[in-house]
Amino acid sequence: MPTALRICPLCEATCGLTLTIEGSRVTGARGDREDVFSQGFICPKGAALPEVDADPDRLRGPLVRKDGRLQEATWEEAFDTIAARIRPLIEEYGPDAVGIVLGNPNVHTMAGALYPPLLIGALRTRNLFTASTIDQMPKHVSSGLLFGDPFAIPVPDLDRTDHLLILGANPLDSNGSLCTAPDFPGRLKALRRRGGTLTVVDPRRTRTARLADRHVAIRPGADALLLAALVHTLFEEDLTDLGPLAAQVEGVEEVREAVRDFRPEAVAEACDVDADTIRVLARELAAAPTAAVYGRMGSSTVAHGTLGNWLVDVLNILTGNLDRAGGALFPLSATAPAPRPAGPGRGFALGRRHSRVSHHPEVKGELPMVALAEEIETPGEGRIRALVT
Numbered sequence: 180m181p182t183a184l185r186i187c188p189l190c191e192a193t194c195g196l197t198l199t200i201e202g203s204r205v206t207g208a209r210g211d212r213e214d215v216f217s218q219g220f221i222c223p224k225g226a227a228l229p230e231v232d233a234d235p236d237r238l239r240g241p242l243v244r245k246d247g248r249l250q251e252a253t254w255e256e257a258f259d260t261i262a263a264r265i266r267p268l269i270e271e272y273g274p275d276a277v278g279i280v281l282g283n284p285n286v287h288t289m290a291g292a293l294y295p296p297l298l299i300g301a302l303r304t305r306n307l308f309t310a311s312t313i314d315q316m317p318k319h320v321s322s323g324l325l326f327g328d329p330f331a332i333p334v335p336d337l338d339r340t341d342h343l344l345i346l347g348a349n350p351l352d353s354n355g356s357l358c359t360a361p362d363f364p365g366r367l368k369a370l371r372r373r374g375g376t377l378t379v380v381d382p383r384r385t386r387t388a389r390l391a392d393r394h395v396a397i398r399p400g401a402d403a404l405l406l407a408a409l410v411h412t413l414f415e416e417d418l419t420d421l422g423p424l425a426a427q428v429e430g431v432e433e434v435r436e437a438v439r440d441f442r443p444e445a446v447a448e449a450c451d452v453d454a455d456t457i458r459v460l461a462r463e464l465a466a467a468p469t470a471a472v473y474g475r476m477g478s479s480t481v482a483h484g485t486l487g488n489w490l491v492d493v494l495n496i497l498t499g500n501l502d503r504a505g506g507a508l509f510p511l512s513a514t515a516p517a518p519r520p521a522g523p524g525r526g527f528a529l530g531r532r533h534s535r536v537s538h539h540p541e542v543k544g545e546l547p548m549v550a551l552a553e554e555i556e557t558p559g560e561g562r563i564r565a566l567v568t
């Protein structure tokens with residue numbers, strides 16, 4: 180039976196797959212043992228790709244609305260319809276009349292990463308929305324403000340770290356995000372097998388929390404308070420050690436001042452975590468030969484998500500774990516330019532313009548997805564009249 184090597188597009192772990200092909204159908208999917216990254220790992224979602232392929236509801240070709248009903252069409256017809264209808268809209272209402280929405284899988288494939296920028300550039304619309312504003316924009320903002328590049332997102336060095344502190348993530352179920360790691364669960368188990376420690380901060384006793392050495396059941400939405408108290412404790416007990424980072428880091432004294440009031444006792448009730456536990460978390464982080472703090476969706480989609488995400492990397496910096504083996508590393512993308520070298524530049528800015536209806540600030544040229552519906556529905560100049568997704 181013919182086989183084809185492909186990358187699973189269903190999450191950012193991008194596992195290598197060996198697909199079995201019968202005619203034009205995918206009839207089997209297994210992990211590709213030769214894949215240098217995933218080494219044969221596959222999760223149930225990837226294994227179900229043949230069922231997705233065979234799903235009768237799957238879109239197999241273009242549909243064009245005719246007489247009020249979506250009808251099958253050829254690609255030529257579909258492209259002709261798009262060209263015939265979008266151009267007059269742009270000519271009459273300007274480029275912002277076309278909105279673009281990019282979903283998650285765009286960052287799971289090379290084509291998805293390479294071509295949307297060309298389309299966005301050609302349409303010249305500023306009405307751009309992506310999945311980033313659903314779950315991860317706080318990380319982009321904190322990375323932009325900390326490192327000058329919103330895509331310079333440090334990821335935990337899972338395979339070498341001695342101590343991993345996870346907040347608001349459940350990689351045993353989700354396989355993680357903003358941290359491309361096929362078999363994330365296996366890597367966490369390997370961490371524990373080699374004597375490392377895993378601490379999970381999560382209101383729920385998730386599968387990842389059950390695997391951990393320590394589960395801290397924090398009150399939902401209190402991550403930033405807990406993290407501020409950890410930073411406070413590092414300063415209070417003289418546990419900071421920036422190592423070689425010290426030469427490059429500015430503002431440490433300002434951070435010390437900013438968290439002065441965030442004593443563990445002051446936040447314990449709001450976090451529903453006792454002060455002794457908070458101090459132990461800080462001491463363990465500082466004492467580990469290498470450590471990484473990793474905060475994800477649960478720590479982003481809360482009121483103080485940007486602050487929490489910033490504090491995650493403040494902890495990585497203050498313990499000397501940023502950009503070192505076993506700590507939190509800056510990955511290099513296969514398709515995007517490498518992070519800018521240190522030195523004067525344009526820096527990072529946000530809020531250079533605002534959404535039309537509710538005045539949400541842009542970040543990375545994007546408006547928040549929460550504004551999309553009102554930008555379509557609210558009449559007036561700049562209204563979105565066509566959507567590409």
Ligand code: SF4
Nearest residue numbers: 187190193194222225
């Ligand atoms: S973890 Fe599962 S869904 Fe994600 S890329 Fe691998 S096989 Fe696909």
